[in-house]
Ligand SMILES: Nc1ncnc2c1ncn2[C@@H]1O[C@H](COP(=O)(O)OP(=O)(O)O)[C@@H](O)[C@H]1O
């Protein structure tokens with residue numbers, strides 16, 4: 001089979017699967033269905049809520065470290081429908097879902113606008129798109145055939161029967177026939193509503209079925225027909241003026257009936273323009289174009305805007321009526337840099353990006369973004385605050401520093417509503433890549449690109465200064481310390497033997513010191529005193545000085561021998577602090593080798609071999625490629641191990 005034939009098969013299959021039996025009947029058939037499944041007549045908020053929820057809901061519980069460290073042990077609901085695409089947004093998402101849940105139960109929220117408020121690039125538009133996507137997955141709604149607003153068939157039931165109906169079916173009917181269907185009922189079916197045909201219609205964003213979008217409008221071209229439709233001038237000749245057949249019900253509130261109406265950057269619009277929105281929420285009705293009666297509207301109204309527009313809007317008290325109709329959910333930037341990294345990864349995955357990304361590159365960029373978003377604290381420095389917000393434990397001088405994340409949060413208001421956006425960083429990633437001759441980006445090149453971009457694009461001088469400080473100082477040092485640890489680890493892996501022999505020697509001498517005995521040389525069997533100088537060269541690596549050495553040596557000795565007694569094996573990794581000291585000690589040799597290899601032109605074969613071993617470990621175990629490994633080693637030797 002040729003490729004095209006294969007694909008044609010797929011098309012055939014796809015079309016077949018789409019052609020599910022569409023319901024076709026009249027009121028009697030619909031009521032039969034309703035009797036067994038009340039959900040076919042649900043209102044818009046509930047339909048949407050149920051659909052999102054159907055994907056699953058879990059709770060971050062206490063066993064998750066993020067729950068304890070970041071959310072202070074409080075439950076965090078995680079909605080599966082959002083979890084794979086939105087990161088660091090758990091709280092705003094909970095609020096959105098809380099709104100939908102109350103609205104689904106026909107609470108006051110069902111008569112409110114949900115406003116997402118946040119800085120540019122915080123994911124508001126993406127979130128609304130995703131919510132609209134959920135609507136598209138819903139089973140097709142039952143609608144009056146030919147109805148321009150795809151209305152609920154139960155609108156056929158006369159008011160006088162509705163109480164009875166509610167008692168019989170347990171379904172409360174809201175809303176009345178639209179003018180078009182009413183006209184048809186009278187003229188075509190002689191008022192016999194049991195004859196009105198009913199069908200099913202699915203939801204589609206692109207097809208404008210159940211989704212109406214209102215972009216921000218220029219005041220001069222603002223026209224309510226965008227919201228509520230218009231009268232079709234070409235038909236005005238055919239029908240009398242008040243005949244509903246002249247109506248073109250194609251405004252956002254018409255097509256969004258039963259689904260969602262979205263207001264993009266809502267407060268860029270003039271107030272007059274927004275009055276329809278208010279009527280829609282207050283009365284669940286929208287005006288009809290021309291002289292017709294109001295038209296029932298059932299839909300979720302989602303709006304979004306940024307803070308500047310919101311503040312301007314809020315400050316005018318003529319807007320109070322509207323404010324009263326708004327449930328606001330703040331959508332700040334994420335302040336967890338590991339979640340921010342996930343956003344970059346998502347965006348990179350969606351692009352054609354195929355270059356090498358060296359380890360820590362995205363982390364460094366994300367750290368910068370988060371630092372720029374934090375408000376300063378009186379308790380900790382920005383970097384520490386950033387780490388605490390990321391759920392990390394802060395260890396200082398061997399002790400865990402107790403800073404309560406809640407205290408830090410309470411110090412400030414509205415954090416995450418300013419600073420560097422995701423898009424800003426994505427642009428820097430692109431720039432770093434196009435500057436690269438080796439088709440890769442590294443923490444070093446991303447930082448350069450960010451510096452350049454801050455200089456060019458950040459207008460506010462104070463911000464610019466602070467951002468440059470973060471990049472050129474705070475993160476420079478932080479990255480060096482990450483790098484130092486990594487290179488050390490890579491080197492230690494390549495030099496397992498050396499580490500092991502340092503460990504054995506240390507243990508022998510420490511034991512002799514503690515027990516006041518002699519050390520027996522492992523090779524010559526010669527007896528000698530504990531080598532105080534040697535012990536100290538190890539201990540000083542982790543800042544153990546003076547009398548604290550006694551405890552340290554005693555602790556290690558008893559720890560190791562207890563392990564041995566239990567028949568466990570010990571090696572140089574067995575005891576955390578000692579392991580760290582040995583690593584530090586080994587680093588000295590890393591410095592020497594790197595310095596020699598990167599600086600001198602005539603590379604000594606033996607040194608070169610060691611250097612290659614280190615590069616290889618960085619590649620095999622840490623995700624570097626040859627170019628990026630060489631670049632970071634060079635960077636380390638220029639910055640960490642400068643000859644002083
Ligand atoms: N917390 C987040 N999780 C996942 N993606 C995000 C997040 N914040 C922003 N994004 C992504 O960043 C891009 C810009 O967001 P966008 O929705 O246009 O922002 P806004 O409408 O708030 O200005 C989108 O592609 C979006 O998917």
Ligand SMILES: [Mg+2]
Pocket residue numbers: 121124125126
């Ligand atoms: Mg947007």
